[in-house]
Amino acid sequence: MLTKKQNLYSVVGKKVNRVDAYEKIVGGARYVDDLAFEDMLFAKMVCSTIPSGRIKKIDKSRALKLKGVAGVFTAEDITGLNKIGCVVDDQPLLAKETVRFAGEPFAVVAAETREIAEEAAGLIDIEYEPLEPVLTVDESVSEKIKVHPKGNVVCHYKVRKGDNIDEAFNKSFKVYEKTFTINYQEHLYLETQGCVALPENEGITVYGSFQCPFYVQGAVATALGLPLAKVRILQCVVGGGFGGKEDVPSEYAAKAALLAYVLKKPVKLILDRAQDLMVSSKRHPMKMEYKVGVTKKGKMNALKVRVLADSGAYTTLSTVVLFRSSVHFGGPYVIPHVSGDIIGLYTNRVPCGAYRGFGTPQVIYAMESMINIICNDMGWDPFEFRKNNALKKGASSITSHKIKESCGLIETIDKARKESEYDKRKKEFDKWNADKSKRTLKGLGVSSIFYGMNLGAKGWFYDKAGSHIQICRDGSVTLCVGNVEMGQGAKTVLAQIASEALGCEISAINFTNVDTNIVPDSGPTVASRTTVMSGNALLDAANKLRKKLVAAAAESLKIKPGQVMAKLGKYYNIKDSHQFVSFKDLAGKCYLDNVGLSEMGYYVSPKVEYDLQSGQGEPYYVYSYATAVTEVEVDKKTGEVRVNKMTCAHDIGRVINPMLASAQVEGGVAQGVGYAIMENMVSEKGHIKTLGLSTYVIPTTKDCPEVKSVFVEDKSKDGPYGAKGLGEPSLMPVVASVVNAVSNAAGHQFEHVPVLPERIWEVLNEKNSSEDESEVK
């Protein structure tokens, strides 16, 4: 329902069609692999076939002899520095002495055709001295074998709240303990990683599929030994990212750029699906030990958590991803005594990094499972229990962040209960399950989340964004921002924000894809930050322009600037809307009057104070909140699960475009359902075995539930028009609520994700023979 206040806006809050839909639909949108340049060479990476070893010899000679091969590059051919680590300097661009995971690139070939490049890659000979690999977090934490000389701990985040955690547990009415494990998740963006590098103007230009063109710029400059200003990054249309194209594309771009720079020809490097699955980063697998104490009154009074996260062979973004785990492991709840240790560990497996939700869906799964166990054991209502412990204005999170504004958690809990018709469904399901003749069991699951907006305390120095707006003399507008459209709808939402602020029609707006020569470093397109960061940066530029346009309109209409209003292509007299001048005419007037209509905008995320030693303070300036309710049906004979329906209530502040918001939620649900019950990456002795879409199975049309999305709009004072982010929250509560639903159907809390049919079948069969033992310690 629109309130009076919301009606003030003419574009924001409206169902505007995606500005980029048509081009994508008719196949006209240009993705990086659609680009071709004269004399272009094709590159192929050559990767380690063992998880750990010393490189004794690399022999390029057979490959170099092949007709059509332009170059074979190894570490020694790098003109700049052989390093690629985005946060920590522990990763080479090309392995030199040591390989640390199966799939680590040690050479890259360029040839006249893809076929020759492929063939040449097979002709590069490498000799290793294999070393014993570290394959589990338990092996890693023992430090018996060191993956890196400095030891196996990538990072260790602590959260300590309250004075004595053991005493707190002693005072608890009941204490629950359980260990959970969770597997990788692969992004599986439908467009594999890729880029094209072109030598230009004594420097290099790189086109590609990126989430952070500025990381790529930095990585290319480092590898080539060039100043940043000689490296230009141009964003193509991106075929999905989900975190997988945050830092990882830098690795490929730097290799392609190196080849292009030295060979003086355009070089295209597109990963094939199998290589993409093998070498690109994943969501961290984790082992999570949870202990929760509750009071008689249904309050959580103590929480102790230890998480071991498999960071893989290199740090990549583990330090920032796991920081998020350390803030979110206790969920959106008030718990007075907390002790948490989140430990990232090196292993000889593929590096893990950014993935939609950034280290939180795993810990949310564990925390919300604990709540499910508690509620089932005590017979407490899952919604009332969550509300009883929920964060609200004036309350403090596990990091002692006192919430001051924009906290709609409790409303999401109430809405999710109501909109899902939970109480009615629960009765129906209980009746259904009591009927032993039924082939299936039905279950309902709940989960609630919060999610810190933007990059927070650990990434504040990246947390800025620039924009550029230019109004042409015919009233058409070009925008350029530093965050990318990767499918989430950024261009549309940002065009809405700009059109509202400029008072022009949305059809007047044209987007220039990110160009590092036009906009300043705007950090990565992650952390659900684009609407807020680029939106605010656009508002900054738009407000400067609007001032000029208002002055010009006042002059034309012979009224005071204070009397001018603008919307949908008209600047008019607030007292008489028939008296107006069109946006187009205003632009023309400014042109003739030599009033420049080109402005830069800039925005910096609100500063937060956080103490990393104790894990106390304000890790993020504001949070989004959500509650999900899931309905599942489990086949007793096969253990197969059908997720029938999911109701998601999100507080994302102002909803800029309700249609795109529900689209985000549906997409997040599908990805979460896959993660919860289908997607099983198999890794044996450090080798990923599921290197295709028939073995790493993601949801199809037949696997996705009906999704009902509802929104709570508790506006954030720092967001453009009060907006917060949605990209990641859309996925975050999904896994936990699906697993809780399956667990409630089966009568057993599942301790490993993905919950596969074979495990469910096993549990149902065991249950038939013996009674389930209590989870209570």
Added chain:
Amino acid sequence: MPNRNFTAENLQLKDNIDICFKLNSRDVKIKVPCTYTLLDILRYELKHTGTKEGCGMGECGACTVIMDGGIVNACLVLATAVSGRDIWTIEGVSAKEDAKPIIDAFVAKTATQCGFCTPGMIMASYYLLSKYKDPTDEQILEGLSGNLCRCTGYAKIVEAVKAAARELNGAKKEARDA
């Protein structure tokens, strides 16, 4: 993208072959390496880049095209099998009058996000709606089940296909009534 594992022994695989076929109602005559797939021919030789490559192994549907009236994964059709065929790609189909309701519905329902699966989805939807005038939910879900989408969760795609079916039926009815 399939693992083209060339070795010294089978270099004759590099031989070129001549093929002729119809592409979006035009005749095409072309010489291509015999190891090429229809997808390679479309994307690399003919610069018809609307058809996408998501896996190169027949597993994702991004490369869906219409061949002799049926839908196929272009990445699984070898060059030698292309000769004499009647091929339609997104470039040709999207220009057809009867595809317009599908395109409009995909826009209106936000049935695309990153868009990488979308041309393939349009091809599968176009084929589906040519086969069933008024498809049931089951037929839509089945008809699109070979096309993976990682972004949308499919709900809006299914809605778009339903809306397009309504539109197409309405339009046909109008034409009949007139």
